[in-house]
Amino acid sequence: MIVALAVSLLCCVFAIFAGYSLARFKTRWNAIFFALLLVSQMFPVISRMISLYAIMGRLGIINTRGGLIFALLATQVPFCIILMASFFANVPRDIEEAAFVDGAGRWRILFTIVTPLVKSGLLAVGIYAFLMTWDDYLHAATLIQADELRTLSVGIALRYLGELSYDWSLVNAISIIGTIPVILLFFFFQKYMIKGLVAGAVKG
Structure with missing residues (x-):
């Protein structure tokens, strides 16, 4: 829960700034940056993982919760930025121009005018990052060795699924408990998530 919430929150922060800059500041670097984001999603x-493990080893953040959060953040952020850029692009520029005329600065416009208009998209980004982090297995299994730092899926696999014996009763019980947060998340926020994803799907 700690890792998933941290990654979700940080993804939202990065997506707001990077998505808004992609949607509003048209420079020759935008297309290159956008292409790099897309390319990063093409590789499994x-x-x-080998290069990531080597880099994190040199930084001394292997087997730390912070290192796992940063690794997952790097995986989730590109798609979150692309998604948020589509939401910001759908906000009419006239609203921002009117705010400029009234004396509002860029920061105030972003946080008090534009971001509230895309809150459904921001919620969709946060839920996406949370679910992808909650379901992650490879990063947690590779970068975490301490039993007390392992996430739920890795903890179940390594603690209750042995090489020669399986405690299926405990595995089933803990797996059901592990699905409860996801079920509650969809139960309370599925309407806003679907609305947000659909709102960002079509421009104009």
């Missing part, structure tokens, strides 16, 4: 996660 396992293809970059």
Whole structure:
């Protein structure tokens, strides 16, 4: 829960700034940056685990919760930025121009005018990052060795699924408990998540 919430919150923060800049500031670097974000999604996660492990080893953040959060953040942020950029692009520029005329600055416009208009999209980004982190297995299994730092899926696999014996009663019980947060998340926020994803799907 700690890792999933941290990644979700940080993804939202990065997506707001980067998504807004992509949607509003049209420079020659935008297309290159957008292309890099798309390219980063084309490679499977396992293809970059060796280099990621080596980099994190040199930084001394292997087997730490912070290191796992940063690794998952790097995986989730590109798609979150692309998604938020589509939401910001759907906000009419006239609203911002009117705020400029009234004396509002760029920061105030972003946080008090534009961001509230895309809150459904921001919620969709947060839920997406939370679910992807909650379901992650490869990063947690590779980067975490301490039993007390393992996430739920890895903890179940390594503690209750042995090489020669399986405690299926405990595995089933803990797996059901592990699905409860996800079920509650969909139960309370599925309407806003679907609304947000659909709102960002079509421009104009």
